[in-house]
Amino acid sequence: MKTLITSILLAVIGIAAAPAAQAGEIWRASGFEQPESALFDAAGKRIIVSNIVGNPGEADGNGYLSVLSLDGKVVTRHWTDGMDAPKGMAISGGRLYVADITKVRVVDLASGRLVSTIDVPNAVFLNDMTADASGKVYVSDMLADAIYRIDGETPELFVKNAVLASPNGVFADGNRLIVASWGKGIKSDFSTAEPGGLLAVDLATKAVSQLPGAQKFADLDGVVAIGDSIYATAYVTGTLYRYTAGGKPEVVASFRPGSADIGTDGKSTIYVPLMNEGEVAALTLD
Template identity: 55%
Template sequence: MHKSYGIISVFAVVASLFPGPAHAGPAREVWKVSGFKTPESALYDKAHQRLIVSNINGAPDAVDGNGFLSLVSLDGQIIQMDWASGFDAPKGMAIVGNKLFISDITKLRVVDLDTGKIIETLAAEKAVFLNDVTASANGDVFVTDMLADRIYRYSGGKIDLWLESAGLGAPNGIIADGNRLIVGSWGKGVHPDFTTDKPGGLLEVDMATKAVTPFPQATAFANVDGIVVLARSIYLSDPLKGALYRVVAGQAPQLVAQFKPGDVDIGSDDETLYVPMMNEGELFALKINALN
């Protein structure tokens, strides 16, 4: 079994070799806030006009009860650092109605958005390392299992294995887009420190047929983590390189921002991109129109 604690140390090693700026520059940065504990994901909560940040607060595979969720205002102020607790290593998140779904190693947690209380915990059978979460238009919730080449689906109150395919290439990021899932492959040949023999890229999974199709011109270029879809653009992060890419259908990926390694599961509203920096314990906001 892979020992996932190596991912943080490898980010740190790469950052020391290529220090670079922690952010993309003042022309693009709207704000920055610090004090998080291994922040992994940032999610825009439209109904409550706030951001939710998942804090691993330890090793990404440790069942230690240290994980928690933070609330941040849209202007970069901490509303509540420890808003929801009782997690081990919370990562990706998605909202359906007034429920927040969070991946937590081998479990899917469900939180009440009003109270921050965990109201349900569902074990994903044979899961190894659940990572990102997304919700489709009909309320189904999809969860990647990065180290098992799987996608699970929560529907009708149950979580079941939905797709298992080597073609997923260690699926990390995932986002529902109409009748398809856009999946970010971490790559082939994942080592214990999370480096890979071959980097991944973007995939499309048809929700009806479950067919897996690589994006033209967007394969084998990045260890893909967070994914955001805005208009006709897809933004994705590569935390091993500290890179932020923009992908437009039929075109080669474009590097639009460079960070220190550790830019993980990005989130967005219509105007702003939110970037958690795992090593620095920071979250910052970028103007999307400055990236294009």
């Protein structure tokens, strides 16, 4: 497993293509250490960035969180230390939840202090997180075809289904979770036997469905929704896609490989962590 996870960092060397016209870069912040997620904190008017610092699957104590201002300036480089390989994040009830391999860290949002750790039974590789309107938090387990739900500090298996095909990105959107799938049959270089796509999980029934026109098109990582559009990254190619119901995914921006769990202000800006470059880019959308 360690070899599989490590190879994600070694197999994503490539050359960037020019960004598409539909998205423009506002700023780019640098100096991070494998930034995996960039979460918009509306109340705090800031962006929180998770830094893996090493093997994404190793409990080495090197991981930490940083804080960026909305204009791309580093406010606090080491805001929260003491993590292993932090990835996706979600905000609920004045607390920040952080996926950290097989655990979820809970951080006081006001102070940045690590207040507790939630052990997630049977977790393999926790990845992205999101919170629904009721405050419940969801975290994907990419290597177990599963999504867990956390109510307060109590975790439970929400859904486990092979159709999820290595679920990575998750985003609560009304009465559903939007899921970005990496794909089936992950190989040693993190390519797949079958590419992933976009899915939805009904929060009430837990039914999993594929979004029409967005099946099996790329090995997807992060995902967010803005209005009637869904945006998702493909880590290995560095591509940012946009999808609307009834259409097909279109490329709106391209980076070097390493675009991971994106965040958004919910209006017109997307924050893209560029894991292999140690940067976070802010994009404005048409």
